[in-house]
Amino acid sequence: MTSTYRNRGISEQVTAVHNGDITAAELATAVRTDISRYENQLNAWIALAEVNNPLPDLSGGALTPTEFRPLEGVSIGVKDIIDVAGLPTRSGSPVTSDAPATTDAACVARFRELGAVIQGKTVTTEFGYFSPGPTVNPWDHGRTPGGSSSGSAAAIGANTIAVALGTQTAGSLTRPASFCGAAGMVLAVGSTPMAGVSGLSETLDALGLLTRSVTDLAYVYSTFTGQDLEGIADPSPKSTLHIWHGSDLLPLAPQMQDLLREIPRLATDLGVDHEDLDWNDHVTTLADDHRMVMGYEAAQTMAAVMTEHETELSPQLQELLRGGAGIKEQDYREALTRRDISRRALERLLGPGGVIIGPAAQGPALNRDKGTGSPDLSRAWQLLGLPVVVVPGARSTTGMPLGLQLIGLPGSEQRLLALGQDLEKQLRRLPSFSEHTSQPTLKDLTW
Numbered sequence: 001m002t003s004t005y006r007n008r009g010i011s012e013q014v015t016a017v018h019n020g021d022i023t024a025a026e027l028a029t030a031v032r033t034d035i036s037r038y039e040n041q042l043n044a045w046i047a048l049a050e051v052n053n054p055l056p057d058l059s060g061g062a063l064t065p066t067e068f069r070p071l072e073g074v075s076i077g078v079k080d081i082i083d084v085a086g087l088p089t090r091s092g093s094p095v096t097s098d099a100p101a102t103t104d105a106a107c108v109a110r111f112r113e114l115g116a117v118i119q120g121k122t123v124t125t126e127f128g129y130f131s132p133g134p135t136v137n138p139w140d141h142g143r144t145p146g147g148s149s150s151g152s153a154a155a156i157g158a159n160t161i162a163v164a165l166g167t168q169t170a171g172s173l174t175r176p177a178s179f180c181g182a183a184g185m186v187l188a189v190g191s192t193p194m195a196g197v198s199g200l201s202e203t204l205d206a207l208g209l210l211t212r213s214v215t216d217l218a219y220v221y222s223t224f225t226g227q228d229l230e231g232i233a234d235p236s237p238k239s240t241l242h243i244w245h246g247s248d249l250l251p252l253a254p255q256m257q258d259l260l261r262e263i264p265r266l267a268t269d270l271g272v273d274h275e276d277l278d279w280n281d282h283v284t285t286l287a288d289d290h291r292m293v294m295g296y297e298a299a300q301t302m303a304a305v306m307t308e309h310e311t312e313l314s315p316q317l318q319e320l321l322r323g324g325a326g327i328k329e330q331d332y333r334e335a336l337t338r339r340d341i342s343r344r345a346l347e348r349l350l351g352p353g354g355v356i357i358g359p360a361a362q363g364p365a366l367n368r369d370k371g372t373g374s375p376d377l378s379r380a381w382q383l384l385g386l387p388v389v390v391v392p393g394a395r396s397t398t399g400m401p402l403g404l405q406l407i408g409l410p411g412s413e414q415r416l417l418a419l420g421q422d423l424e425k426q427l428r429r430l431p432s433f434s435e436h437t438s439q440p441t442l443k444d445l446t447w
Helices: 002-006 010-018 024-042 106-113 150-157 174-180 214-225 254-261 263-270 280-301 303-312 315-325 329-350 376-383 413-429
Strands: 045-048 075-079 117-122 163-168 183-186 206-211 240-243 273-276 354-359 388-395 401-407
Touching: 002 010, 002 024, 010 024, 010 214, 024 045, 024 075, 024 117, 024 150, 045 150, 075 150, 106 117, 106 163, 106 214, 117 150, 150 163, 150 174, 150 206, 174 183, 174 376, 174 388, 174 401, 183 214, 183 413, 206 214, 214 388, 214 413, 240 263, 240 329, 254 263, 254 354, 254 401, 263 273, 263 413, 280 303, 280 315, 280 329, 280 376, 303 315, 329 354, 354 376, 354 413, 376 401, 388 413, 401 413
Parallel strands: 075 117, 075 163, 240 273, 240 354
Antiparallel strands: 045 117, 163 206, 183 206, 183 388, 354 401, 388 401
8 A cells, every 4th residue: 555655756756645545654655665665776875874864653544734844744755965963974985984863964864854754875086077976777677877966866767766956066966867767857057056066166056956846846945935836837938949059069869869859749749939949059159168167166176075085086087177277267267258249048948938958868778898988968057057957768679768858947947847748648659760770678677
């Protein structure tokens, strides 16, 4: 019976707890059972909280109005660069301390306040960069889950948990969400406190949310930020989808190209105007400047670690930090100036109702021996500090997920979520997209 509730939407889970149909402890224990059952195959978790801590001690029965909390009993996984009191923050690296954190990060404290249960810490690439961890893609164990929010996205994609926290500095959430078939949201840079998060770049680091559907994502976002759910309504008829094909940055897989060709028809079905995004020069420059800003700031953030542990760090991280240390401050400042100019240009282009839609990744997840994939499709939008919603639902003929990203200006989050909910329904009805070439078949899932 508990597994029935666990597989429902998040608002339904909370309603069941509030009505006394199931206790928060029973719901969280059912989640822990699934985590434990599949973890030896998925490798998504680096540390788990004690099974009875901090699970709520409720004896059953309906909650009184004074006890009502909007995430009561909902389980959360936390990316292991975010502090959770009582658990170490290892950041996917051998050079970090195994001493437990003494306090929660601000975002974790907020979720506890809302009634959520912190199940544990999920795997990340080293310090949120490229060096992969042990996590596999839940749809094909031979493929990458992406990076760096790999454990969070894989746990969602495998349906062992309904909500997970991630972060993004380049493409650390959009890509794994796309690869693992999760709904994802990158919050606008600076829109939420980052205290207790071990980031690489203050200018770029942002918190992210992962859920099983955009409907769940909207519920979690609204409760986390305190926004009224009633505000997430159908998009205005004046909305316009600006279709970005992404090929100015990366060659796209055939399946993703085919999916993008469907967008005009999908937009028409949604009653939303659409046009191609003519902004390639800005996007290319922003992507290059993102690399500069990230490298420069990461080299400063990680200077002490680099001095003390250089040879123990992964080759990928060493390369980033060495390159960043060689960037001149003037070049860094000029990149930020160009960013500001592009931001104002985009505000004029999009106006009050514009939303960009494009690929969240090049295509289906790569084989694990090819790395975690490129973040280039997210770099421009991350440098601009924009909110992003990753919409799941499309599939390749081998069953691998394909994700689209909706990008807007800060303040457009409700519009992005509303469009995302409608778009997800359409994507789940589409036929699968052929890879056009001989590919290994999808491995049989063992759960």
